[in-house]
Amino acid sequence: MFTDLFKSKSTPPVPAVQLFNTESGNKQLFTPLSPKAVTLYTCGPTVYDYAHVGNLRAFVFADILKRTLRIHGYEVKHTINLTDFGHLTDDSDAGEDKMMKGLKREGLPVTLTAMRQLSDIYIDAFYNDMDSLRVLPPTTWSRASDYIEAQIRLIETLDQKGYTYETSDGVYFDIQKFPKYGRLGNVDIEKLKSGARVEVNTEKRHPADFAVWKKGLLGWESRFGKGFPGWHIECSAMAMATLGKEIDIHTGGIDHINTHHNAEIAQCECATGKQFVHYWLHSAFLTIDNTKISKSLGNSITFRHLVDRGFSGDEYRYWLLTSHYRSTINFSWEALTAAKQALFRLKRFVYEDYKQLSGTPDATYFTKFKERLADDLDTPGAIALLWELTKDDTLDNKTKCATIHAMDSVLEIGLSDDIETGTKTLGILTSDDIPAEIQALVDQREAARIAHNWLEADNLRTALNLKGYTVEDTPHGPKISKV
Numbered sequence: 102m103f104t105d106l107f108k109s110k111s112t113p114p115v116p117a118v119q120l121f122n123t124e125s126g127n128k129q130l131f132t133p134l135s136p137k138a139v140t141l142y143t144c145g146p147t148v149y150d151y152a153h154v155g156n157l158r159a160f161v162f163a164d165i166l167k168r169t170l171r172i173h174g175y176e177v178k179h180t181i182n183l184t185d186f187g188h189l190t191d192d193s194d195a196g197e198d199k200m201m202k203g204l205k206r207e208g209l210p211v212t213l214t215a216m217r218q219l220s221d222i223y224i225d226a227f228y229n230d231m232d233s234l235r236v237l238p239p240t241t242w243s244r245a246s247d248y249i250e251a252q253i254r255l256i257e258t259l260d261q262k263g264y265t266y267e268t269s270d271g272v273y274f275d276i277q278k279f280p281k282y283g284r285l286g287n288v289d290i291e292k293l294k295s296g297a298r299v300e301v302n303t304e305k306r307h308p309a310d311f312a313v314w315k316k317g318l319l320g321w322e323s324r325f326g327k328g329f330p331g332w333h334i335e336c337s338a339m340a341m342a343t344l345g346k347e348i349d350i351h352t353g354g355i356d357h358i359n360t361h362h363n364a365e366i367a368q369c370e371c372a373t374g375k376q377f378v379h380y381w382l383h384s385a386f387l388t389i390d391n392t393k394i395s396k397s398l399g400n401s402i403t404f405r406h407l408v409d410r411g412f413s414g415d416e417y418r419y420w421l422l423t424s425h426y427r428s429t430i431n432f433s434w435e436a437l438t439a440a441k442q443a444l445f446r447l448k449r450f451v452y453e454d455y456k457q458l459s460g461t462p463d464a465t466y467f468t469k470f471k472e473r474l475a476d477d478l479d480t481p482g483a484i485a486l487l488w489e490l491t492k493d494d495t496l497d498n499k500t501k502c503a504t505i506h507a508m509d510s511v512l513e514i515g516l517s518d519d520i521e522t523g524t525k526t527l528g529i530l531t532s533d534d535i536p537a538e539i540q541a542l543v544d545q546r547e548a549a550r551i552a553h554n555w556l557e558a559d560n561l562r563t564a565l566n567l568k569g570y571t572v573e574d575t576p577h578g579p580k581i582s583k584v
């Protein structure tokens with residue numbers, strides 16, 4: 102909607118989008134493969150547990166990317182996968198299967214049906230988190246267990262082309278047959294070999310060879326025996342099944358670069374002979390107390406924990422966007438509280454001061470906003486511009502409000518809700534929501550104030566606080582909020 106608005110002749114030229122490509126190590130001008138739609142694949146969650154706040158960062162980042170492309174006039178065809186089997190705790194084929202871990206934790210039997218039931222629960226929870234963070238649903242949610250055939254077909258193709266070999270526990274990709282292996286993040290294959298810990302699987306030809314099929318008692322039938330597709334094959338098969346053999350952009354967290362994404366490249370390019378991905382974008386990690394998030398450290402915070410402490414999706418999203426996606430960020434309740442207060446002020450501008458719905462966005466500000474985002478998704482710069490706009494006395498409230506609404510089509514931090522919904526998110530109560538007892542105290546306090554009886558007014562304020570309410574004096578009378 103806003104894109105059309107800014108396509109008029111008088112509009113300054115749309116800035117070209119520059120994205121930092123992990124593969125080249127540079128910001129590059131984005132040129133899509135097809136003018137019709139940009140194809141975007143995002144590595145999704147492993148649905149054996151609730152997503153933690155770090156995981157959520159990866160999806161807010163992908164959402165900002167998608168919305169940025171949209172305001173620059175691109176259609177985006179987007180897939181996010183849901184890993185509902187086969188992701189080991191260690192990316193290089195060691196450790197425990199995360200879904201098995203989930204089954205054990207919840208006392209469920211080790212069957213495919215129970216695995217599906219377990220993942221149903223966490224898929225629903227993940228969708229709820231995405232809604233709360235105003236993340237747009239992708240064109241396709243691809244669930245790994247719904248794409249078994251495509252994965253087996255891909256393994257067969259690699260096998261026929263001679264890229265794999267069989268061992269007693271599975272089928273492995275032979276990385277030495279793909280000389281470009283490890284090009285993402287410049288992984289040194291020789292170093293990997295000399296630095297490898299004592300190899301658990303002595304049948305592997307190279308320590309970095311990875312399983313495309315894991316044999317086992319549980320799983321699906323294939324000509325390699327019963328078992329599971331390897332975790333990396335899942336993303337290769339589903340990206341190609343839903344978006345094509347060559348795609349524009351692939352995203353994920355930086356932990357996926359060395360193994361998972363190099364493996365995806367190897368599998369796809371050996372199967373098709375085409376360049377699988379043209380732009381690789383990776384979001385940096387979120388730490389807690391400057392430490393890695395981990396269940397065993399007891400520092401795994403989920404979205405539910407934020408809500409329990411009184412934070413909303415808008416507040417968490419706002420906090421995330423105040424840092425650039427390629428910077429490591431450290432989570433703290435203090436930082437989140439500061440973000441909450443800042444967003445509260447922005448919402449008050451929109452829902453109390455401006456309250457205007459029929460203005461036209463200011464073209465200069467909106468173009469600058471697009472420029473910030475076009476510069477490798479500079480969300481801190483875009484937010485700084487939004488604050489600058491609120492302080493700009495040359496613009497009237499109608500224009501400010503419309504411009505903020507346009508900006509919020511990318512930021513999505515709750516600045517373009519209808520007035521009633523927006524006002525509610527401020528926690529300011531309308532007269533219908535205020536209990537009679539509270540209203541009586543507010544009225545008494547107002548009378549005390551008018552009589553300049555400040556001590557009495559203060560005491561009544563304390564009484565209101567103790568009952569869970571705050572009162573603030575404004576030119577339009579007292580404003581009552583819930584603590």
Ligand code: AMP
Nearest residue numbers: 145146147155156159353354386387394
């Ligand atoms: P997983 O469920 O482990 O496959 O992770 C889902 C997404 O979250 C992936 O893109 C990971 O790279 C990302 N991720 C995992 N841990 C963190 C973290 N601490 N901070 C930011 N992103 C993370």
Ligand code: ZN
Nearest residue numbers: 144145336361
């Ligand atoms: Zn993936």
